[in-house]
Amino acid sequence: MNLNRIFVSILTLFIVGIIGYCSRKKNILSEEAVNSLPKFLLNICSPLLIVSSMQIPFTQDKLDDIKTVFLLSIIVYFISIIISLIVPKLLRANGDNERGVYQFMTIFSNVxxxxxxxxxxxxxxxxIFYGSIFIIPFNILLYTVGIYMMASEKKKFNIKILLNPNILAVIxxxxxxxxxIQIPAFLLQPMELVGNMTTPLSMIFIGGSLCGVNMKEMFKEWRLYAISAIxxxxxxxxxxxxxxxxxxxxxxLGVPVVITGMPxxxxxxxxxxxxxxxxxxxxxxxxxSTLLSMVTIPLLVLIISNI
Structure with missing residues (x-):
């Protein structure tokens, strides 16, 4: 077990978010540039990441384990969805805008x-192979149920949302x-390169979005600690x-527990x-949640390792 590698992975994500925050604060990134990232991420980077990450060799020997992992995944996400219906009430969410975000936070982790x-x-x-199987429902739910939760107030849900690039990428x-079917290397490599931009660009967007947030008030908000604990x-x-x-x-057993315990x-x-x-x-x-995970993930790893 390499706790140092785990800590570095979390710290890296956190620092990239700070870079996004500082870039927006110093106006190196304009508000328009930050706000244009979601469309690029959702329509280009994320679909390429999904397709390239599913380029895994299929063998008959793994078929039973694949079925087990996939079944566990369905159970985990079903439980998460049920719990997500309760969480906004516990956290006293104000309106559909906040309700949808808290539900999304409850279901989807940084895999x-x-x-x-x-x-x-x-x-x-x-x-990693089993993790990739486990997150197939994640990718489907994220861009169906997840979008529905976020869009419940300001945008009327449209069946066309189900045909977004990310769902097509899963299929x-x-x-x-x-x-x-293996994608040729000359296509797979650029797909992986652009797809791997999803996480750093997402964190840059998150950091840039926090530029207008009162950081002192954010750390005083008890609901953020509560949703992170959940x-x-x-x-x-x-x-x-x-x-x-x-x-x-x-x-x-470890795959669903670890993935569920991510920020x-x-x-x-x-x-x-x-x-x-x-x-x-x-x-x-x-x-x-990313900040607090520096403490909780090593704790979770120790618990799993002692089972």
Whole structure:
């Protein structure tokens, strides 16, 4: 287990957010430049990341484990959605704008940038394979249920949202995976390059969005600490207690627990901005949970390692 690698991964994400904040503060990035990032991320970077991350060799030996991981994923996200209906009431959300953001925060965690490095530090590269299977429902829900939550007040939900580039990317990526179709290197490499821009650009956007937020007031907001505790500790412990008596393989048990215990997804602020949600609240929550995860993730790793 490499706790140093885990800490560096989280700290890197946090520093990139600070760079975005300082760049906007010094007007190196204009308000227009920051506000244009969500459309680029949602329509170009994120779909390419989804397709390229699903370029995994398919073998018959892994089929049973794949079914198990996928079933666990469905159960975890179902539980998360149920809990997300309660959280806004507990946190006294003001209106649909805040309600949708708190629901989104409850369901979606930062998988790729923090979750995968944590899995790699505890297990082996095989954990990344199962992690990629586990987040298939994540990608589908993020751009359907997630968008619906954010758009519930300012934009009327439209069935066309289901045909957004990210859902199409999930479909394409899964078909390529299922039929073992490999994208040629001369196409895959630029796809991966642009797709990997998703996380740093998301954090730059989050940092830039925080420029207009009163930082002192943000750290005084009890609800941000509460949603971070739900996201980082309560949900993964629920998953651990629920599955530990049924799943004997430490790897298959660890994947859903680790992914569930990651900080709020960077996509939260991106989707909120693009679909009329409370972008400042989304950015603040992502920033706060990422900061607190420097303490909670090593704790979670220790708990998993001692099972």
């Amino acid at each position: 790729s940038f923090i979750g995968f490095p944590v899995l790699l530090s505890i297990y082996s590269s095989e954990a 394409i990526g899964f078909l390529l995976f299922a039929f073992s 996201r980082l500790l309560i949900l993964p412990l629920i998953v651990l207690l629920l599955f530990q008596n049924f799943i004997s393989d430490p790897l298959l 709020i997804a960077a996509n939260c602020a991106i989707v909120a901005k693009e679909y009329g949600g409370h972008a400042e609240l989304a950015s603040s929550g992502t920033f706060m």
